[in-house]
Amino acid sequence: MKRVSILFVLMMVASLFASCGSLASVGNGSTIKIVSSLPRTGSSKGQTDSIVNAIKQRLEEANYKACDGKFTIVYEDMDDATAAAGKWDAAQEASNANKAAGDTSVMMYIGTFNSGAAKISIPILNQAGLVMISPANTYPGLTKPGKGEADEPAKYYPNGTNNYARVVPADDLQGAAAARWAQSLGAASVYVLDDTELYGKGVADVFEATAKELGLDVKAHDGIDGKAADYRALAAKIVDAAPDMVYYGGITQNNAGQLLKDIRAEGFTGKFMGPDGIYESAFIEAAGADAEGVYATFGGVPAEKLEGDAATWYANYKSKYNAEPEVYAVYGYEAANVAMNALNTVCKADRAAIQAAVMGTKDFKGILGTWSFDANGDTSLTAMSGAQVVNGKFEFVTAIK
């Protein structure tokens, strides 16, 4: 009996503390919360570390204040990956989105990293009227009608208004740029592979279509099982088809390293190209020595080649974090930049007004230049770059026209 009463008292005390906590967060109306949802566990961590750093960098420049000090900004860095999956996880992303939607002080959702994850959170946030800015999603169907499935993108926006924008160019540009670059590298025939995910298949499909238009010989297009132990049989098939280049549409986390190792072990000596999903140090680590000479495309220009404001940003980032930013860091900064701009313009803790301000961003002077969001929420910037692994590091090679 005594134990029961002690337990009871403890519970009372605990609930008292809990209610105090929630009272505090509701009572303080001058706090605005910005959350990000990115894969913080797994091999994407290198990329997302530098995105989060860049977001923090932008917020610190504003001293975590918006609208001339009227609002205090609280930033929360959410993880949409699980250790068990080793990459983003659908259930975790849904839980993050629901948490943000339910927290009335959240005014801005920065994310996601993976397009497949965005597919899950956009409709949840759409119904909550919360705006979402992605620093890295590149699957075209998320915003562009006619570039994905027939019911895309309308199915992601159940309440009919557009709450999603991205500061990176989409893959209909990247896949096409990759095909043009492949041709200029002298590849006359290609073998296309994808990881059967939204992003990977999307970019591979565009690559294939463009390659055919350019008159390249597309030997075949296969999907791979990202969990398979090896790809040796597929590699033998590729060697037999003897293409000049293998194009892999997909992410490092779907076994890209193993795929490349097996293709090389079977004696393939041609070129290997991938999209920005393999443009990271984790890919080079997974593929080991075989990564040498691999080509990758990505949206925008690499940090060290940036000019003007972006060059200043790059110098600041390096001195602040004592590390090279990965390719998406600059987009993390720009996403936070757009978010701050909208908060300062609206100057109210009003989700609908902030959403309208973000989506209506026009002639914005960001660090990437002056750009706008179009009606779909896509950036007007279309710059694409190509890089190659040299001595165990991706080096910028060319801007792709």
Place this chain on the structure above:
Amino acid sequence: MAASHTRAVRNVPWRSIGKIFIVIFCVLFLTLPFIEMVKAMIADPQLLVRQLLIGLTNGAYIALIALGYTLVYGIVELINFAHGDLYMLGAFFSLTLIGTFALTPETPWLVRGPLLLVVLIATMAFTATLNMLVDRWAYRKLRGVGSRMAALISAIGISFIFQNLGLLWGYLRLPFMHGVMGSNAVAPKSFPALFPNVNLLAGTGVRFGAKDLIVVGVSVVLLAALYIFVTRTRLGKAMRATAQDRDAAALMGIDVNRTISLAFILGGALAGASGMLVGLYNGTAVFDMGFTAGLRSFTAAVLGGIGNIVGAMLGGLLIGIISAMSDQYISTKWTNAVVFGILVIILVFRPTGLLGDDTAQKA
């Protein structure tokens, strides 16, 4: 009269109807694609041989893992779900030792060869001990009490524990390991290319690397050793007796618990050997590699007739070859569907697997 009437109704040969249906389906829908496949095979015989060799090599290591399932199932009728993850831990353990010995592709063969043998033996000892301890601490207590489900569910639990152990292993940054775990904890770990990849059949248009031969060679030696052990030695005889009838074996003076431990030790050792071979062969180890490999190997064990040692070897070989054929002549994304489709068809015609007999299927 009434009784025989009901029996007549029950005797409608549903199973035969199902079989006839499958045969009709295969003839109608699969004949043309099959002819196309055979044509493609004949058109490029060198490629066919290469794919068969790939299937053989993959089949060899699948068989090694499959034996762990079959040995344990044959004796205690437990599907040891943790077995695939034990294989993964074998790969991690061997990679750690390879790092500790600082083995690189430049190490001369006189040093590399013996050290690799040491790594192989140590890895086999490690996984064998681990498997035995798991049996002693987790499964033995549940044996004979309550339903068989309890042991099965705890095997799934052990599988999760192992997988997370593999995940934590990736965080190990001990100075003597020479950085083999890379910089990213959960990312796939890269093995140094210690097996040479020179083509042994150079000039024939077919590729069969030295490392393929090493994998096949080591697997065949281990498989043969196991077969001789089980069929020719006293301990092997004790294992077979325990598998046939545990109570009778105990009455004859066989220490049943020790015999069961032996099955776990042998299965564990083979899983460890397989983990190391695959790590060096594929060049990669990742903490969740045990799931796919375990599924494939368990399928191989069922295909060959679970509980039957030769069956597991045959099943492994078949799965390896079918996968390679499907990757080449159908499409990679259909491979899993093809493998499991064939499993279903075989089980319809031979419910106990290819070499399994009814006594093996005591469940």
